[in-house]
Amino acid sequence: MALKEIKIYPDPALREVAVLVDGITDEIVRLSEDMIETMQLANGIGLAANQVGVSMRMITVDRIMNKKHDPIALINPEILLTESEDAVEEGCLSLPKFYEFVKRAKKVRVRALNVKGKMIEIDCEDQLARALQHEIDHLNGILFIDHLSPLKKEFFKKKYMRIKK
Numbered sequence: 001m002a003l004k005e006i007k008i009y010p011d012p013a014l015r016e017v018a019v020l021v022d023g024i025t026d027e028i029v030r031l032s033e034d035m036i037e038t039m040q041l042a043n044g045i046g047l048a049a050n051q052v053g054v055s056m057r058m059i060t061v062d063r064i065m066n067k068k069h070d071p072i073a074l075i076n077p078e079i080l081l082t083e084s085e086d087a088v089e090e091g092c093l094s095l096p097k098f099y100e101f102v103k104r105a106k107k108v109r110v111r112a113l114n115v116k117g118k119m120i121e122i123d124c125e126d127q128l129a130r131a132l133q134h135e136i137d138h139l140n141g142i143l144f145i146d147h148l149s150p151l152k153k154e155f156f157k158k159k160y161m162r163i164k165k
Contacts, residue, residue, distance in 0.1 A: 001030075004038045004052035009095045009143065009160070018050050018057045018139040021075045024117040028058070032073030032115050035060045040071070044093045046131040048138030051094050059135035061128065074112035077136050080121070081109035088130060090144045098160050102147045104133045 007013045021028060031054060039047040039060050049058040057076045082105030091099045107125040110132050114120050124132065134144060145156050 001033050001037045003041060004034050004054075006038065006042060006047075006093050007051055007053055011094070013050050013053045013055070014094055014138070014143060015141040016050055016055050017141045018048070018055045021056050021058060021113075024075065024113065024115060028056075028075065029115050031056070032058065032060065032075075036062075036071045036073065039093075042093050045127075046135040047093065048135045050138055050141075057139050059132070059139065061131050061135065073115050074110070074120075074122075074132075075115070077110050077112035077132065077139070079108055079133065079136060080111050081107075083107040090130070090134060092134070092144055094138075095143065095145065095160065098145075098156065100144070100148060100152060100156065102144050104130050104147075108132055110136070 031049065035047050035049065035052060035058070038052060039062060045062045047060045049056045058073060059077055060071060060073045063071050084106040085103055086106050087101045087103045089099050090102045106129060107123070108129040110122045112120060122132070137144070145153060148156060
């Protein structure tokens, strides 16, 4: 396995819309393993492929968020259903040291391929639902700061530039 470099805001890779993966290959399996290792060593709970500069629709979620399984990689994930809403503080490996409250669905149903090529559906809520929405947003070039009000976005720009110095 090999660690991947996590792209940091404002890297243009973070704004790319990732392309569908058209088949499970050895390269895809290796990438999923590398992403899981990278996510864990960075103390993250989720990671999208475009965060490591690969424009493919693949995400990983750590076992801390997914108590039923080991860390998982999801290929071509899509949200099928959302239910209710809450606001919880979020952070992102690509926006280090910046946290803000973001409204998201409390429950989701996600469909994706696993690394064995099997179509799966995950019904989940709370932290896992939030992590899946956050990572799927990345695949669409959306960052959690895009969910903030215009006033909070201005606050982000000022605060983040101070943090980066």
